[in-house]
Amino acid sequence: MTPAAFKAMVEITATGCWAWKGARDADGYGSVYMDGRRHGAHRVAYLLFVGPIAEGGVIHHTCRNRACACPWHLEATSHFENVMRGISPPACNARKARCQHEHPFDDGNTYRRGRRRSCRACNAEAARRYRAKTATRSKAGLQDHAQQVAP
Numbered sequence: 001m002t003p004a005a006f007k008a009m010v011e012i013t014a015t016g017c018w019a020w021k022g023a024r025d026a027d028g029y030g031s032v033y034m035d036g037r038r039h040g041a042h043r044v045a046y047l048l049f050v051g052p053i054a055e056g057g058v059i060h061h062t063c064r065n066r067a068c069a070c071p072w073h074l075e076a077t078s079h080f081e082n083v084m085r086g087i088s089p090p091a092c093n094a095r096k097a098r099c100q101h102e103h104p105f106d107d108g109n110t111y112r113r114g115r116r117r118s119c120r121a122c123n124a125e126a127a128r129r130y131r132a133k134t135a136t137r138s139k140a141g142l143q144d145h146a147q148q149v150a151p
Contacts, residue, residue, distance in 0.1 A: 001048070002048075003048050003049065006045065009032070009041070010070075012070075017070050017073060019065075019067050019069075022041065024067060029067070032044050042059050042068065045070070045071050046074050049071035058077060058079050059075070059076060060076075061073060103119045103120075103122060105117060108120075
């Protein structure tokens, strides 16, 4: 595909995006056949107008418009970087520097379990509340038992 043929398949919008006029996939990305295979229009645009994409690299839409194929709105990144720039709940949570009680997520105050993290201070407070609750229940249970056994 030539750059001229590619440009014939886009419509430039007021925001500067090159809206893909051809087929789109189920997620809204432009789709184009080239060399007998289906490719994302944004990847083809990057290859035609910017250059090669690194092995394992993905293309990030800086304009956040999936149908955009404007090479100036596209940036080659790693998959991790692309996800972290997103607005999904995992990406939003990963960017947080503090827990819901404003304790910092730093090396000294963070438990890490695989990809999950939790606040040591909040866990300690929850454990303290649990111990206090179970201690109260066990004392009440002992008193009930003593009353049942007493003559």
